[in-house]
Amino acid sequence: xxxxxxxxxxxxxxxxxxxxxxxxxxxxxxxxxxxxxxxxxxxxxxxxxxxxxxxxxxxxxxxxxxxxxxxxxxxxxxxxxxxxxxxxxxxxxxxxxxxxxxxxxxxxxxxxxxxxxxxxxxxxxxxxxxxxxxxxxxxxxxxxxxxxxxxxxxxxxxxxxxxxxxxxxxxxxxxxxxxxxxxxxxxxxxxxxxxxxxxxxxxxxxxxxxxxxxxxxxxxxxxxxxxxxxxxxxxxxxxxxxxxxxxxxxxxxxxxxxxxxxxxxxxxxxxxxxxxxxxxxxxxxxxxxxxxxxxxxxxxxxxxxxxxxxxxxxxxxxxxxxxxxxxxxxxxxxxxxxxxxxxxxxxxxxxxxxxxxxxxxxxxxxxxxxxxxxxxxxxxxxxxxxxxxxxxxxxxxxxxxxxxxxxxxxxxxxxxxxxxxxxxxxxxxxxxxxxxxxxxxxxxxxxxxxxxxxxxxxxxxxxxxxxxxxxxxxxxxxxxxxxxxxxxxxxxxxxxxxxxxxxxxxxxxxxxx
Ligand code: 6PG
Numbered sequence: 001x002x003x004x005x006x007x008x009x010x011x012x013x014x015x016x017x018x019x020x021x022x023x024x025x026x027x028x029x030x031x032x033x034x035x036x037x038x039x040x041x042x043x044x045x046x047x048x049x050x051x052x053x054x055x056x057x058x059x060x061x062x063x064x065x066x067x068x069x070x071x072x073x074x075x076x077x078x079x080x081x082x083x084x085x086x087x088x089x090x091x092x093x094x095x096x097x098x099x100x101x102x103x104x105x106x107x108x109x110x111x112x113x114x115x116x117x118x119x120x121x122x123x124x125x126x127x128x129x130x131x132x133x134x135x136x137x138x139x140x141x142x143x144x145x146x147x148x149x150x151x152x153x154x155x156x157x158x159x160x161x162x163x164x165x166x167x168x169x170x171x172x173x174x175x176x177x178x179x180x181x182x183x184x185x186x187x188x189x190x191x192x193x194x195x196x197x198x199x200x201x202x203x204x205x206x207x208x209x210x211x212x213x214x215x216x217x218x219x220x221x222x223x224x225x226x227x228x229x230x231x232x233x234x235x236x237x238x239x240x241x242x243x244x245x246x247x248x249x250x251x252x253x254x255x256x257x258x259x260x261x262x263x264x265x266x267x268x269x270x271x272x273x274x275x276x277x278x279x280x281x282x283x284x285x286x287x288x289x290x291x292x293x294x295x296x297x298x299x300x301x302x303x304x305x306x307x308x309x310x311x312x313x314x315x316x317x318x319x320x321x322x323x324x325x326x327x328x329x330x331x332x333x334x335x336x337x338x339x340x341x342x343x344x345x346x347x348x349x350x351x352x353x354x355x356x357x358x359x360x361x362x363x364x365x366x367x368x369x370x371x372x373x374x375x376x377x378x379x380x381x382x383x384x385x386x387x388x389x390x391x392x393x394x395x396x397x398x399x400x401x402x403x404x405x406x407x408x409x410x411x412x413x414x415x416x417x418x419x420x421x422x423x424x425x426x427x428x429x430x431x432x433x434x435x436x437x438x439x440x441x442x443x444x445x446x447x448x449x450x451x452x453x454x455x456x457x458x459x460x461x462x463x464x465x466x467x468x469x470x471x472x473x474x475x476x477x478x479x480x481x482x483x484x485x486x487x488x489x490x491x492x493x494x495x496x497x498x499x500x501x502x503x504x505x506x507x508x509x510x511x512x513x
Contacts, residue, residue: 008034008062010165011070011080013093014112015042018137019083021144022111022169024053026081027060029168029189034073036064053186067093067100078106079161083137086114086289090122098129106130107158111137113214113290116207123154123203133158134203135166136210138394146183147171147190149394150197151213151386153206159199170197171393178402180392196389201379208297208373209386212366215294215308217258217395218287219362219450222311224262226448227355230437234336234444235344239266239276245348253356256398285315294369301372305365306457307358310449317447334445347440353430354437358454360427363404364417365457371415384408418461427458482508 012023015037023033023046037043043063050061064070071078080102082093090110097108108130110119119134126132135152137144150170152159172181172193181193200206224246231237231245243266250259268277291312298305317324339347367383374381387404390396407420417423438455441448460466472483482493493508 007075008032008073009075009079010034011036011064011074011078012083013037013067013070013080014083015039015046016083017141018111018144020046020049021141022081022083022137022148023061024050024186025145025147025169026165027054028187029165031060031165031168033061034064034070035061036067036070040065055187067096071097071100071102076103078102079109079165080106081109081111083111086112086118090114090118094122094126094129094132098126102130104128104130107133107155107161109152109158109162110134113210113288114207115293116204116211119154119207120204131155131158132203133162134206135162136206136213138210138213138390138396139171140395143171143393143395146188147196147393149213149389149392149397151200151206151210151389152197153200153209154203156199163197163199166197167195170195170389171397172196173388173392178388178391178405180397194388196391196393198382198385198389200386201374201381204377205374205379205381208377208379209370209381211290211293211297212370213390213394213396214290215298215305215311215369216362216366218291218294218311218315219307219365220256220258220359220396222314222450223307223355223358223362223454224258225314226441226446226451227351228262228266230351230441230444230446230448231348233446234440235339235347236336239278243267249352253400254352254359254398256400257395258398282321283318284321285318287312287315291315294366297373298365298369301369301376303365303369303372304457304461305369306453307362307450308365310453314447314449334443336444347437350433350437350440353433354451354455357427357430357434357458358451359400360417360423361454361457362450363400364423367404367408368416382412383414384412416461418458431458 009031010026010033012019012033012035015023015035023035026033027050035043035046046061047063054060062073064073080097082090084090084093090112094108113136114134122132133154135150137148137150139148143149147170150166152162152166172190172195173179174181175194181190183190200209228242231242243263246259246263246266250263266276266278269275270277270280291308295305295309295312298308370381384405387401387408391401403422404417407417407422408414410420414420434455438448438452441452475481476483476495477498480495482495484490484492485494495506495508496503497506
């Protein structure tokens with residue numbers, strides 16, 4: 001280990017929104033940074049910003065104009081953080097660092113939203129050149145600056161070197177209450193509380209967990225947007241009035257970062273006007289892909305995740321703006337019946353319960369997906385630990401995650417959150433108002449795909465006998481795909497000769513193994 005005091009602790013490549021804020025967070029926590037970006041203006045900007053915020057007498061961040069200079073300014077063995085777009089940019093930087101002379105005991109940490117299978121491949125691809133490690137980061141720019149939720153995975157050896165740094169910069173929660181310990185000022189550090197950074201598992205596991213976090217995030221966001229749509233269109237409420245309702249909801253079961261920022265967005269006025277900004281925002285949603293990856297993975301591993309998938313489809317439907325305008329001129333809208341003040345309040349209360357229940361389903365789907373994926377890929381995931389690091393710092397942070405943490409602390413092998421006593425009690429308590437709210441939306445012609453698909457998911461998952469019996473009969477009729485019988489030993493297959501007069505049921509002998 002080269003301890004030359006003039007050398008920096010950490011190299012940092014990629015000074016975009018997340019990168020520059022992670023650099024300042026690292027600097028606040030006492031680490032010296034050698035910073036590089038292909039855009040030299042970003043290097044100059046971070047040096048300038050650090051000088052503004054730095055209250056110590058020595059520079060905390062030094063700029064580099066090449067990968068070679070970066071390595072030369074770092075203590076050995078090197079520790080380099082990447083914050084670059086997912087995909088080929090990660091490999092371009094790795095190849096450049098190999099060319100610049102990175103060594104075997106050096107560590108590169110990919111903190112982008114990389115696709116987890118790419119991370120698995122990269123650990124193998126670069127293992128003779130350096131240690132490729134990854135740590136997904138959640139919390140947006142404020143989280144990166146003052147405390148993100150971190151999902152590291154890969155070499156356990158690398159984690160021993162990274163752990164103290166990651167636990168210093170991560171968001172913290174009070175060990176007794178589980179409530180976030182907020183950092184808001186440059187230079188501020190928190191050395192107490194539980195850090196929202198825990199080792200997830202082998203390479204790829206951390207990026208998979210982050211991917212599912214984003215899938216849940218998509219669902220959470222869509223559920224809130226559907227509630228907004230119900231109030232805006234169903235009750236003709238102003239954004240400000242809706243913000244007041246959301247603000248009330250944010251003091252109870254629905255207390256969350258996403259609900260909190262939705263209040264801010266709905267209250268915000270367009271510059272020098274009284275027009276709500278939200279009325280000027282085009283209703284076409286973007287997506288960088290992590291929600292899509294989650295939905296695809298749920299189909300691949302056979303995990304029902306309709307709320308997450310609906311949230312992705314909702315973004316896709318929103319992108320067809322001109323088609324929707326044309327279709328709106330073709331189809332008659334449903335009538336919105338006037339409601340008394342009391343009926344409106346019931347409508348609002350039912351809606352509150354509906355989004356709470358839908359949220360439970362979205363998280364149940366996400367956690368079951370992680371469980372099934374872990375089984376398929378041989379990971380051992382700590383679901384209470386994952387819920388714990390999502391209590392602060394990340395985009396889906398919410399009081400609700402305390403209940404999920406408790407559920408997995410009661411039973412670490414819980415197959416699905418729907419089977420947890422607390423959530424079963426909650427869903428039984430609120431399911432009728434959930435149904436009523438879905439009925440309201442249906443009769444009003446308001447699309448609430450995430451909320452209503454959650455109800456369909458809930459009803460299917462709690463139904464002991466589904467119509468798959470007829471489906472098996474259909475499959476056997478046209479494809480001789482066989483079926484099992486409830487009155488025969490499990491696994492025994494049968495087929496009916498549908499084209500024959502007798503249509504006898506034939507027991508299919510299983511192929512000798
Ligand atoms: C986070 C966010 C973040 C997300 C971007 C873009 O955890 O900080 O999930 O990683 O990827 O906000 O997300 P979309 O463009 O896919 O909505």
